Amino acid sequence: MFWRMIARTLVRQRGKMLMIAFTVILGVSLSTAMMNVMLGVGDKVNRELKVYGANITVRHKEAALMGDLYGLNEGLGVNDKHLHEEDVLKLKTIFWGFNILDFAPLLDGRAIVSTGRGKILGDLPVTGTWVRKHAQLPTGETLDTGLRALRTWWDAGLEGEWLGEDDDSSVMVGRLLADTHGIHAGDALRLSRDGRERTVVVKGIYTDGGNADGRILGTLGMVQALMGLPGPGKVSSIEVSALTTPDNDLARKAAQDPRSLSPDEYETWYCTAYVSAICHQIQEVVRDGVAKPVRQVAESEGAILNKTTLLMILITILSSIGSALAISNLITASVIERSQELGLLKALGAYNWQIALLVLVEVMLTGLVGGVLGYFLGIGFAQVIGQTVFGSTIEIAQMVIPIVGVILFFVTLLGSVPAIRYLMALKPTEVLHGK
Amino acid sequence: MSDTILELKNVSKIYGSMGKGPSPSLRALSDINLTVNAGDWLSIMGPSGSGKTTMINIIGCMDTPSEGSVILDGVDISREGAASLTRIRRDKIGLIFQQFHLISYLTAVENVMVAQYYHSMPDEEEALEALAKVGLKDRARHLPAQLSGGEQQRVCIARALINSPQILLGDEPTGNLDEENEGIVVDIFRRLHDEGVTIIVVTHDPEVGDVAQRKIVLEHGKIIQDIDQSATFGQLSHLIPTGHTAHP
Numbered sequence: 001m002f003w004r005m006i007a008r009t010l011v012r013q014r015g016k017m018l019m020i021a022f023t024v025i026l027g028v029s030l031s032t033a034m035m036n037v038m039l040g041v042g043d044k045v046n047r048e049l050k051v052y053g054a055n056i057t058v059r060h061k062e063a064a065l066m067g068d069l070y071g072l073n074e075g076l077g078v079n080d081k082h083l084h085e086e087d088v089l090k091l092k093t094i095f096w097g098f099n100i101l102d103f104a105p106l107l108d109g110r111a112i113v114s115t116g117r118g119k120i121l122g123d124l125p126v127t128g129t130w131v132r133k134h135a136q137l138p139t140g141e142t143l144d145t146g147l148r149a150l151r152t153w154w155d156a157g158l159e160g161e162w163l164g165e166d167d168d169s170s171v172m173v174g175r176l177l178a179d180t181h182g183i184h185a186g187d188a189l190r191l192s193r194d195g196r197e198r199t200v201v202v203k204g205i206y207t208d209g210g211n212a213d214g215r216i217l218g219t220l221g222m223v224q225a226l227m228g229l230p231g232p233g234k235v236s237s238i239e240v241s242a243l244t245t246p247d248n249d250l251a252r253k254a255a256q257d258p259r260s261l262s263p264d265e266y267e268t269w270y271c272t273a274y275v276s277a278i279c280h281q282i283q284e285v286v287r288d289g290v291a292k293p294v295r296q297v298a299e300s301e302g303a304i305l306n307k308t309t310l311l312m313i314l315i316t317i318l319s320s321i322g323s324a325l326a327i328s329n330l331i332t333a334s335v336i337e338r339s340q341e342l343g344l345l346k347a348l349g350a351y352n353w354q355i356a357l358l359v360l361v362e363v364m365l366t367g368l369v370g371g372v373l374g375y376f377l378g379i380g381f382a383q384v385i386g387q388t389v390f391g392s393t394i395e396i397a398q399m400v401i402p403i404v405g406v407i408l409f410f411v412t413l414l415g416s417v418p419a420i421r422y423l424m425a426l427k428p429t430e431v432l433h434g435k
Numbered sequence: 436m437s438d439t440i441l442e443l444k445n446v447s448k449i450y451g452s453m454g455k456g457p458s459p460s461l462r463a464l465s466d467i468n469l470t471v472n473a474g475d476w477l478s479i480m481g482p483s484g485s486g487k488t489t490m491i492n493i494i495g496c497m498d499t500p501s502e503g504s505v506i507l508d509g510v511d512i513s514r515e516g517a518a519s520l521t522r523i524r525r526d527k528i529g530l531i532f533q534q535f536h537l538i539s540y541l542t543a544v545e546n547v548m549v550a551q552y553y554h555s556m557p558d559e560e561e562a563l564e565a566l567a568k569v570g571l572k573d574r575a576r577h578l579p580a581q582l583s584g585g586e587q588q589r590v591c592i593a594r595a596l597i598n599s600p601q602i603l604l605g606d607e608p609t610g611n612l613d614e615e616n617e618g619i620v621v622d623i624f625r626r627l628h629d630e631g632v633t634i635i636v637v638t639h640d641p642e643v644g645d646v647a648q649r650k651i652v653l654e655h656g657k658i659i660q661d662i663d664q665s666a667t668f669g670q671l672s673h674l675i676p677t678g679h680t681a682h683p
Contacts, residue, residue: 001545001548001552001557002552012540344536347497347524349521349554350553427497429488
């Protein structure tokens with residue numbers, strides 16, 4: 001009898017039930033889309049943010065100390081402290097190696113620079129780096145990395161071309177330096193240091209927007225030879241671009257001192273891609289290295305990701321509230337319209353909870369149909385957002401199904417509250433005798 | 436047949452503040468005393484506003500008195516809560532309404548089964564038998580909109596009878612019927628009375644009021660007449676039109 005009454009009511013009130021289903025479809029589709037995007041967007045947003053360059057730098061611990069204490073980035077005690085080039089590829093072997101997207105070693109030094117016609121331009125900063133290094137890892141995997149992947153924005157204002165990885169006879173010059181000294185792509189420069197000389201051709205003029213605009217950039221091998229450093233493969237620092245998880249209290253505590261963590265906290269922190277955890281792991285493989293997050297970039301990534309997530313949560317909450325209000329109005333209108341019938345059921349001996357159950361089951365069934373349709377529509381919306389904003393598909397998160405189910409249940413339940421309260425207060429005498 | 440099934444002792448119903456607030460109160464029933472024996476057929480008459488509906492609401496466990504007590508089948512129901520009144524109403528009272536109040540999307544037999552469902556278990560065979568008693572077995576699968584007013588009222592009576600209530604309460608049961616259907620309904624009441632069902636009917640119609648075994652007249656919330664019609668009871672068969680009967 002119960003289900004017969006439910007079925008007949010759904011058919012008889014199909015107009016209102018369709019409106020309720022439509023409301024649920026809208027709410028659920030929006031929630032589904034937002035949650036799928038929210039859960040799948042972290043890496044995508046991170047990758048988008050990689051255009052802003054490296055988010056971790058690794059320096060020799062003593063050079064880093066000079067920087068921390070005295071703000072020195074070059075000179076005695078900084079430029080003479082070096083990391084080992086052979087350690088650079090070990091970055092891909094750390095626990096979060098797959099999150100290390102790109103990296104490049106940098107060797108900073110100074111050289112007397114003169115033009116091809118002998119005009120001395122001065123003692124200018126020179127940096128050597130991997131431009132586009134093709135390397136084989138100890139695991140047998142190969143990778144391509146280098147500064148070119150970390151300075152994608154140089155492409156926009158580049159005059160001339162990028163250096164080749166093994167192009168030891170060419171350099172690139174920063175825009176500021178080039179404009180100051182009238183250097184153009186194709187010009188020849190002579191670099192000399194402590195009696196060692198290299199004649200190079202300017203292959204490109206780049207615009208960085210930072211300190212690099214005042215530097216000359218060459219291959220790592222050429223600058224190492226020019227600097228005449230003792231021993232093989234010295235580098236000043238390593239720039240790393242890594243996918244990271246926004247910091248939380250645990251990450252901040254660990255960043256202060258990982259030894260302050262309990263074993264469980266340490267394990268959680270170590271196995272999460274916090275920037276501090278990745279820095280810690282980098283230090284484990286780079287001898288004498290101190291890895292530090294480039295705060296501005298790391299924090300921007302975290303802030304943008306957090307704000308994006310917050311925005312999507314807000315949209316989900318607002319759409320749920322909107323759905324609950326709309327459902328509330330529709331159910332209340334339906335119950336008022338049926339007050340005589342429901343009053344009759346009370347007069348025939350139905351308890352309040354039995355009538356409330358009748359109405360709730362009707363609404364829940366309608367909501368369920370709307371929810372299923374809304375879920376699939378939401379997946380479609382998520383893909384549209386993925387293609388439009390990130391140019392790729394959004395992976396469907398299975399965990400969205402129970403979350404949407406719970407939201408749908410409570411939205412429908414909360415939306416039914418005013419109607420249920422009306423039902424509870426409904427007196428059969430008032431609707432059956434027309435008083 | 437002389438056991439008391441219902442007793443109203445000094446029952447009053449006062450709407451409003453009962454003299455405790457600024458708004459005036461309305462005394463719908465005033466110090467009513469009434470005893471109904473099992474198997475009685477009682478009609479309650481009176482002008483509009485005399486308190487008939489209030490009285491039937493209280494007897495039907497849909498309202499409670501402000502003062503006094505109502506003893507139904509030996510239980511004082513005047514201070515019971517809503518859930519308890521619902522249970523008592525379900526088990527002991529059968530309700531017949533002037534406007535029938537059938538559920539429009541259920542067939543005649545399903546309307547009867549709704550009362551079964553909230554009482555115990557729906558039983559279609561039993562529901563069909565109840566419809567047969569009021570002469571509507573062949574109309575069991577029709578929706579209310581496909582039935583005449585008289586037929587709808589007979590479905591309403593079948594629904595009221597399905598759980599074998601101790602009291603059948605009718606609120607203007609013939610108020611919306613023509614004379615022919617009025618006769619059929621009264622005939623059903625007569626048969627039910629013969630079977631020992633206690634019937635209490637509120638009516639404006641003197642002819643329906645007069646066929647009862649006993650008639651009380653209310654005015655301004657008070658019983659002004661209590662007439663034993665046993666002497667003339669059963670002699671008003673003119674209400675049953677020739678050739679029409681509710682017997683199956």
